[in-house]
Amino acid sequence: MTALLSLQRISKRFRGLVAVDQVSFEVPEGALFAVIGPNGAGKTTLFNMIAGALAPDGGAITFAGEPIGGLPPDVVCRRGVGRTFQLVRPFPALSVEDNVIVGALLHRRDVGAARQRAQALLRRLDLFDKRHQIAATLTLPDRKRLEVARALATEPRLLLLDEVMAGLRPIETDRMVATLRELNRETGVTILLIEHVMRAVMALASRVVVLDHGTAIAQGAPEAIVRDPAVVQSYLGADLGSEAV
Amino acid sequence: MMADIVERLAGGVPRRSMLLLAALFVALLAAPWIFNDYLVTVLIVILYLAFTGQAWNVMMGFAGQLSLGNALYAGLGAYIAAALFTRFGIGPWLGFLAAMPVAAACGAAIGFLAFRFGVAGVYFAILTIACAEFARIGFDHLDVFNASAGLFLPVAQYAHNDLWHLRGDPTMFYYVILAATVVAFVLCRMLLKSRVGFYWLAIREDEQAARAAGIDSFRYKMYAVTISAAITSFAGVFYAFFYNNLFPEQVFNISRSIEMMLGPIIGGIGTLFGPILGAFVLTGLAETLDTAMGAFGLDLPGAKQVLYGICLLIVVVALPEGIWPWLSRRLGLTGAWR
Numbered sequence A: 001m002t003a004l005l006s007l008q009r010i011s012k013r014f015r016g017l018v019a020v021d022q023v024s025f026e027v028p029e030g031a032l033f034a035v036i037g038p039n040g041a042g043k044t045t046l047f048n049m050i051a052g053a054l055a056p057d058g059g060a061i062t063f064a065g066e067p068i069g070g071l072p073p074d075v076v077c078r079r080g081v082g083r084t085f086q087l088v089r090p091f092p093a094l095s096v097e098d099n100v101i102v103g104a105l106l107h108r109r110d111v112g113a114a115r116q117r118a119q120a121l122l123r124r125l126d127l128f129d130k131r132h133q134i135a136a137t138l139t140l141p142d143r144k145r146l147e148v149a150r151a152l153a154t155e156p157r158l159l160l161l162d163e164v165m166a167g168l169r170p171i172e173t174d175r176m177v178a179t180l181r182e183l184n185r186e187t188g189v190t191i192l193l194i195e196h197v198m199r200a201v202m203a204l205a206s207r208v209v210v211l212d213h214g215t216a217i218a219q220g221a222p223e224a225i226v227r228d229p230a231v232v233q234s235y236l237g238a239d240l241g242s243e244a245v
Numbered sequence B: 001m002m003a004d005i006v007e008r009l010a011g012g013v014p015r016r017s018m019l020l021l022a023a024l025f026v027a028l029l030a031a032p033w034i035f036n037d038y039l040v041t042v043l044i045v046i047l048y049l050a051f052t053g054q055a056w057n058v059m060m061g062f063a064g065q066l067s068l069g070n071a072l073y074a075g076l077g078a079y080i081a082a083a084l085f086t087r088f089g090i091g092p093w094l095g096f097l098a099a100m101p102v103a104a105a106c107g108a109a110i111g112f113l114a115f116r117f118g119v120a121g122v123y124f125a126i127l128t129i130a131c132a133e134f135a136r137i138g139f140d141h142l143d144v145f146n147a148s149a150g151l152f153l154p155v156a157q158y159a160h161n162d163l164w165h166l167r168g169d170p171t172m173f174y175y176v177i178l179a180a181t182v183v184a185f186v187l188c189r190m191l192l193k194s195r196v197g198f199y200w201l202a203i204r205e206d207e208q209a210a211r212a213a214g215i216d217s218f219r220y221k222m223y224a225v226t227i228s229a230a231i232t233s234f235a236g237v238f239y240a241f242f243y244n245n246l247f248p249e250q251v252f253n254i255s256r257s258i259e260m261m262l263g264p265i266i267g268g269i270g271t272l273f274g275p276i277l278g279a280f281v282l283t284g285l286a287e288t289l290d291t292a293m294g295a296f297g298l299d300l301p302g303a304k305q306v307l308y309g310i311c312l313l314i315v316v317v318a319l320p321e322g323i324w325p326w327l328s329r330r331l332g333l334t335g336a337w338r
Helices: A043-051 A073-079 A096-104 A111-124 A140-153 A170-187 A198-204 A229-236 B002-010 B015-034 B037-062 B071-088 B092-116 B122-139 B170-192 B195-205 B207-212 B217-243 B254-267 B274-295 B303-318 B323-330
Strands: A003-014 A017-028 A032-036 A058-063 A081-083 A158-162 A190-194 A207-212 A215-220
Touching (some): A003 A043, A003 A190, A017 A215, A032 A043, A043 A073, A043 A081, A043 A190, A073 A081, A081 A140, A096 A111, A096 A140, A096 B195, A111 A140, A111 A170, A140 A158, A140 A170, A170 A190, A170 A198, A190 A198, A215 A229, B015 B170, B037 B170, B037 B217, B071 B092, B071 B122, B071 B217, B170 B195, B195 B207, B207 B217, B254 B274, B254 B323, B274 B303
Parallel strands (some): A032 A207, A081 A158, A158 A190
Antiparallel strands (some): A003 A017, A207 A215
16 A cells, blocks of 8 residues: 555644654555554644644655645645544534535535535434534534534545544444444545544554654554553553543 | 526525515515605615625625725725716716726735735724725825815706616615615625635634635635625715715715624624614614604704614623524524525
8 A cells, every 4th residue: 555644754843842753654545543642742733734734844744645744724625634623613603514515515616515415424423413503502522523524525535533532432432433434444535543542543543653742652553552662651551441431 | 597596595495584575675665655755765874784784794794804994995986986977977887897896906905915914803804994094095185086175976956867877866776775785685695605605604613624624715705805895886886876975084984884884783793684684773773763852852962872872782782693693583584594
């Protein structure tokens, strides 16, 4: 498999603080790839650089063979990168369906066609019955699902998910994992996720990169990662069991 | 084709809303036969504010960009059409065709400056005020437009209504502004229900999230300010030919801009009916206060303004979303016109 997304030594500094320090990894097309690490490790900063919300201070980001580092977020999205936000940002006053229509209009001029696409995605994410509800009135798990639906509506080749499982109950997490697996299998969409919920990471990811203090300290299959002494030391703690939920 | 357009316009609108809308339209059509010239003139003012409010709403209500200087675009429309008429005898409709691109270009220039250089929120609002003020002071010194002496359109008794030159009695002006308000309403609904409308609302709600969904927010904000300016310029042309005199001090005054915003704010920002309802409520209130104070023999200077302000305050406190969202829920029309 060729790499769909490739990061080469990318860095980001906020004044004195080095948030991301020369991180490199490659995400193959069709992969389910996870970025884990403790709070403040630089995961969201990394995401924001891929999605165009922040310009990297150094290094290169290549998507589908083209450099995308420093491009504005709407351009990155049109190239085929969809994202969700860690702190969810649905369009609060719009209905659930209209939120997703906005995404679906990226590749469709016609609102009717976009609505059909939106409804199909809402069915898939269990939000169809709530499609006329105003987004601001949704519960957090529903808002997270709505963000995923809106990002998917833009038909991304790469989907960036920033902690979409956080705050979900185990049963909801399992449901989300199943949905993402299904999407990945059926549409071939590559998924790069930031996740704290190890239960989801273990169930979903084929490959994991671990960030700590802005550097990638380990990379590999999830089963190998959880046994890596450096990872256990910095992030997981001695007992993985307590992190499982 | 026609049926297609009607279907698209009326699609998803409950029957009750359609009936209500039809009743309102028929009532407005019949108004000049029922009311005297004075009341027709009041209705002209109401529809003028509904029209300009609708245009302002495109920027603020749809795209979330607060303009406090829409008088600029009306003023440009008024001055350009009036000058073409008085100097070259060019009629208002052709004058509008000349004025509209100028107003739209002005809006685009302001938008470009603001959106390209990250001037947003209140700073954008200040920029719009500054541009309108700049025009007010500039036109005070432009001899082509008679500077501060004012530009006057010839007023004569006309034997018949001349629609082409917009010379005639209030009834003719009434139907012109009614038609314009209907066109603006239909246009705004079409915009709101199309891709650009969805994109505007997304930008209004959360620009960062909108950009993450692939929306070129700069481009769509530019559309909003340009379209709003273009629509508003027609109001200016109408204003010039209805009032027949233009002074920079009045036309570009910030209170003109504020008048344009009050209707949608009171009626419901971002709704299609808000600007219309708001214009009726505000002008109706002002007229009622006038009559009531006359009837009670109250003649305190400023008392009307104080009462007017108190009434506005009550509406804003009680119904912060505006009257229309509340009223439409009351009428069981939830979501009908957004």
